[in-house]
Amino acid sequence: MTENCANPYVIAISGASGSGKSLFTANLVAMLPPNADVIVIQEDRYYRAQDDKPMAARVITNYDHPNAFEHDLLKAHLLALRSGKNVDYPEYCYTTHTRKPATSVLPPAKIIIVEGIMVLAAPELKDAFDLTLFVDTPLDICLLRRTLRDIQERGRTIECVAEQYQATVKPMYHAFIEPNKTIADMVITQGGENQAALHVVAHHVQSLLR
Incomplete structure (x- = not known):
């Protein structure tokens, strides 16, 4: 863990869909001071x-493959934030299966x-993070939450959820997500409510902010 916070410190939190990544992130932020200089990127x-595809083609896209994401854009945004610049944070619509026209302004932050x-599976993001966390939750619990x-x-x-899980979610997890447990700096069990892990990471972040 790098202790120098002169430059922004970037933390990656990965894991299966429904593993508790978002909950762990929210709980972590809640443990920090209210005015903490922290932003979250999803x-x-x-x-x-x-936009160039008909709806029938959008529906069958494999959204659990790294290629479904524009990681080059995410990398560019992280580089811009590291250099102190605002970025145009995209929004996505799960009904139309494409980006919304509007974006929001995301300012740089210390954390x-x-x-x-897929943040740990993307080659484009290999060197983008200072700390990597993997939330490891049994797949049956992930399926229920999803x-x-x-x-x-x-x-x-x-029926749609079950079909997608068997066709893409489970095989893509084993192919691209699960292997990242071996490269993560910390593997977090018990999902987003793991108080011991939350306190360890929160203490580290607070030391960086100080």
């Missing part, structure tokens, strides 16, 4: 724009947290 925002399923989320938040049917 890899999901960098799904590729598919940058990047969370997503099913609830996709039905409640993204308007999917249980």
Whole structure:
């Protein structure tokens, strides 16, 4: 862990879909001072724009493969943030399966947290992070969480979720996500509520902010 925070310190949080990455990130940020100079970047925002494709083609895209993301753009944004520049943070629509026209301004910060399923699998981002975390949660729990989320938040049917899980989610996890456990600086069990891991990482971040 690098202790020099003269430049922005970038933390990657990866793991399977439904593993608790977002919850761990939210809990970590909540443990920091209210005015902490921290921003969170969600890899999901960098799904590729598919405006040039008909809806039938968008629906069958493998969203659990690294190629579904525009990691070059994410890398460019991290480089810009490191140099003290604002970036145009994209937004993604899960109903139309493409980017929204509008973006939001994301300012630079001392601590940058990047969370997503493929952030450790992307060659473009290999040297982008100062600290890498892998949230390791049993796949049956991940499936249950993903099913609830996709039905409640993204308007999917249980049949659609199950079919996608068998066709792409599970095989892509074993091919691209699970191997990152061996390269992560810290493997976090028990999902986003692991208090011991949260306190360790929060203490480290607070020392960097000081």
